[in-house]
Amino acid sequence: MTFPNAGSQERPVPRLEARGITKGFPGTLANDHVDLVLDPGEIHALLGENGAGKSTLVKIIYGVLKADSGTLLWEGRPVTIASPADARRLGIGMVFQHFSLFESLTAAENIALGLDSAPRPRDLAARIREVSKRYGLDVDPDRHVFSLSVGERQRVEILRCLLQEPKLLIMDEPTSVLTPQEVSRLFETLRQLADEGVTILYISHKLEEIRSLCTQATVLRGGRIVGAVDPRTVSARTLAEMMIGGDLVVPAHEPVESAHAPRLVVRNLSSTSDDPFATELRDVSFEVRAGEILGIAGVAGNGQAELLAALSGESTTAADHVEIEGQAAGHLGPRARRALGLAFVPEERLGRGAVPEMTLAENAILGGAASRGLVRSGVIDGQGARAFADRIIDLFKVATRGHGAEARSLSGGNLQKFIIGREILNKPRLLVAAAPTWGVDAGAAAAIHQALIDLAADGAAVLVVSQDLDELFALCDRIAVMFHGRLSHPQPVGQTSVEQIGLLMGGLFDRSEAGKGDRDVA
Amino acid sequence: MWPRLVPRGEASPVMVWMTPVLAVALTLLAGTALFAALGYPPGRALHAYFVEPVSTFYGLGELAVKATPLTLTAVGLAIGFRANVWNIGAEGQLVMGAVLGGGLALAFWGEEGPWLMPAMLLAGILGGALWAAIPAFLRTRFNASEILVSLMMVYVATLFLNWLVHGPWRDPEGFNFPQSRMFGNDALMPVLFEGTRLHLGTPIAFAVVLGGWFLLARTFVGFQIKVLGLTPAAASYAGFDQRRLIWFCLLLSGGLAGLAGVIEAAGPVGQLTPAIPQGYGFTAIIVAFLGRLHPLGILLAALLIALTYIGGESAQITLQLPIAVTGVFQGMLLFFLLATDVLIRYRVRWGAPAGEAGRA
Structure with a gap:
């Protein structure tokens, strides 16, 4: 089954159209007049750096957040999506990056909990087996979730969505936890769904994956749409440069x-x-x-x-x-x-590598203060710590208002540059x-x-x-x-x-x- | 239109210091209503409560005498609270400081010298620290909650003091009253100004405030305490020894409470009596939080709470108000502080919500 391409004469009614979506949070404008058109049967990538506004846009579409202004059209009709339940009634399903499964329950029980009207357990197990067979999503409904691998857990999440027969499936960074083999299996499933007319909105920053899977890509930067391309026709480098708005070294x-x-x-x-x-x-x-x-x-x-x-x-x-x-x-x-x-850069930068409420100057002391002579007979050299923080900020191009800024006010990337800079400047072997x-x-x-x-x-x-x-x-x-x-x-x-x-x-x-x-x- | 609370982007630094002021204002307002409801002229009652007691030189001295043990104890507690070490048993440590320091005074009764006072102060610190060492050991060894252990130790300490003054340490010429001999002259805190009870303990408390501020703001130990309290995972990442910090905080807060105890016994009381535990150890918890766990803030908070103590006494004398009014005022103060603290992270808006968006 195929659908006409976006470029053909009779353009089909878009499955979902967002017009002028604007959403502000204290201090930032997360979405600034965002327009998005999703056609039936297309796999549409939503690209952008962290903080570009991808999550906000998707949460608005899924009814988790409410836009300050702008309209959503579902198959040509204006709709108000006030809650995820509304979204599911329309036929929108979403698989989140962080799974929401109960480890001590079975796959089937977890799926039942996620359905707005669950059938009887026996019927449900049969449905799960049927749907999982059809899409090659191997899941044993009777197994407990704690015994499932990450890839299997994701299949449970996808099955939960598919049982609602969605017309639009939103996937948020689905491959970040999968092995390459699991990724290719996931892609086969997604292509099969698209062939059956399901629209897939695919959020990722893995550019090669997007180039191999998606037929359309919309790029967000700073809350605005900065480009729409067919990702198959451009290089990953071009996509990356659209995302960051500059040259990628x-x-x-x-x-x-x-x-x-x-x-x-x-x-x-x-x-x-x-x-x-x-x-x-x-x-x-x-x-x-x-x-x-x-x-x-x-x-x-x-x-x-x-x-x-x-x-x-x-x-x-x-x-x-x-x-x-x-x-x-x-x-x-x-x-x-x-x-x-030894120098050490932990995985959790905020809350382990840095104290959120403390300033950068204070956080500069956190790793290896003694080796840099910032503590003399038990007393902190405040001036030395501030100078050290300034050096990190300067050498590693940390975007911040200075050594007096609290660690939590930095973006993830800038804080990570600060932590890595701190560790490297301690001259580790x-x-x-x-x-x-x-x-x-x-x-x-x-x-x-x-x-x-x-x-x-x-x-x-x-x-x-x-x-x-x-x-x-x-x-x-x-x-x-x-x-x-x-x-x-x-x-x-x-x-x-x-x-x-x-x-x-x-x-x-x-x-x-x-x-x-x-x-x-x- | 109803007021709504809207989250601020980040904590308001102004409000951190404004809410105690706001809490005091609301306490005065509620106090006015309370006095009016009781049938006292509010203006006169508030005057009797908050102005009269400090309108004489003697009264100001009394204010300092009350604020001294509160400040000493609260600075130590605040340093522990900063590290999430919850010493609730300062009252017991205060009693044990008085017992050890006072015990020294009784042991050398009649054969004293200028060395006795410093020795008593050290013994007081030691007594409080030893009493706090028990919860520290149980916490670091068996992970027993220092909140419960230190609190229970209060009652043990109080009963121990009672046993001493009813039994072995009872004044032989005291007509069987349960109290020790009066301390000798060298075992009493020197009075600083004639005509007041202001004694050497007050400058010691000032020194402790400055020392506490220096410890928290400038030293590496203070830094470790703050990191441990804010983000335990970052403290373990940096390799700060959590057990040693717990020991440090409990010994420090216990030692300072013990110091407050011996100063109280050798200062205004002048002997050991069952009335040594007056609740300063518990009130110091309120003082620590009212002062924002900051030594300089604690100094102001201790003066304020001290005022509620002597104001209560004054109101009792001039207006025949029950002494319970002291507790009511302290309670209102803490209540309003906790209530207004919400303004640090939220602001008040008037009007209807922008949208009825359901959050999932």
Whole structure:
């Protein structure tokens, strides 16, 4: 089944049309006269950096927020969408970035809870099986959600929407938690839905995905529409430059050939935890050498948090499991490890890497104050801290009104630049960075990557733990994968591929060499 | 049209310091209504309550005498509260400070010297700190709530004091009254001005205010305390030792409460009696929050609360108002402070909402 293209003579009635949507929040205009036309059967990308207004627009369409002005037309008729229930009645479904599932209930029970009028349990299970078969969304309705992988949980969310037979499906950053193989399966499902006439509004900042999936793209910047293109006809670079409104400088990293002395050695690291939802590390061993960037890939929740805590010193082990600069450090706390030359960029920048209510000058003291001589006999050198904050702001181009600004007033990207700058200016011999560009706009991400590359070029060892494979392939010399608390053997970037890493992310540790062409369908 | 509360973008720094003023104004307003309802002329009653007691030199001295233990205790508590360490048992630590310091005075009764007062002050600090060490140990070792433990320790301390003054430390010439001997001259806080009861404790309290301010604003320990209180995850990321900070906060707040206790015993009271615990340790919690957990704010708050104490006494004498009016005024003050604090994050708007958008 096909639908006429947007360019043909008889343009079909758009499924949804937004006219002049404006929405302000205290201090900002999140949507400024936004117009959007979604045709039946198209997969339409909504692109933009963080804070560009994508989420606000989608929340207005889904009835979560109310626009200050502007109108919505559903199949040509003006409508008022006052609540998500209204939206669902019209035929709008949405899959959120953060799942809203109860872990202790089964998939079917979760789906029933999300339906406005749930059928009897037996009928529902049958419907779920029918729909999941039709779209290749393998889900066992009777399994409990806590036992499902992230990809399976997302399928539950999608099924919940599909059971309502939506005409417009909104997907918010759906691939950020999936392996590449899961991504391609998701895309097949979405294409099938589009062929059946469902409109899909696809929000993402992964440009290659948009180019392979979407037939139309609308770009938002600063709350306004700045462009509409067919993403298949332009390069990812062009799309990125539309998003950031300027030239994109892509950092280049020359892989190091000669192996230097190891700065970090992890040996047979295992962990046990009282928390039933924590992942236990199983016999993790690797080393990071001077001048090298090692990447650790993997779907979140496979032990990365536990590994990072064991590296930072927030959880300690027997001394010889972790060695920093040749010294046994497994038993040392964070400050002792910093004294050995470790710097650490945590995943949560606000609330761990920085104190939201404190000024940048105060936050500058947070990491490695002693090593920079900002504390003398227990007294803080306030002037020194302010000067240090100014230096970070200056060198790493942090957009802020100065060292007196509270950390929470910065955008995610700027705060991350500040934290990375703080850690790098402490002149570490070893830097561990978790998800350094997660949720960061393209311009800031490029600057952060450049800073990490420069640090390695100066002879520091860098470890990057990230879910973003594009990032790891752009940055790293070697890549390893975490799965269920185990770490695969690190591979040089030149000798591996996204597909192979993807298979490892799905847990095919032993078959990864042999099974390159072999699609595992669980 | 009804007023509505609209969230501000961020906390208003002006309101942080304005709401205590607003709370005082509302307390006065409610006090006026209260006096009127009781049948007292409000103008005269408020005058008797808030003006008369401080209109003499002696009265000002009394104000400082009351504010001293409140300030000493509240500064220590506020430093702990900044780190989310909730020492609720300052009253017990105050009693133990009085017991240890006063015990020294009794032990060397009749053979004193100028060394006795400094030794008593140190013993008072030690007594309070030791009493606070118990909740600190149980918290850091067994994760027992310091709120409950420190609170329960208050009653143990009070009963211990009662036992002492009813038994072993009872004044042998005191006609069986449950109280110790009067302290000797060297064991009494020197009075600063003739004709008042203003004593050396007040300058000590000033010094503690300045020290507390310096600790919080300038030292690395103070920085760690603030980080731990605001964002525990950031404190563990930076490697601040949470246990040591809990010990530090409890020992400091206990020590300062103990200091307040010995100063009270060696100052206005002059002996150990069952009336040493007057509720200063609990009132100091109100003082700490009214002062915004800031040492300089605490100084002002302590003066205000001290005024409610002596105003209550004055109103009792001149108007025959029941002494309970003190508690009523302190309660109203805290109530209005908590109520007006909403203005820090919200502003008041008049008129109908812009839209009836349902939020999911």
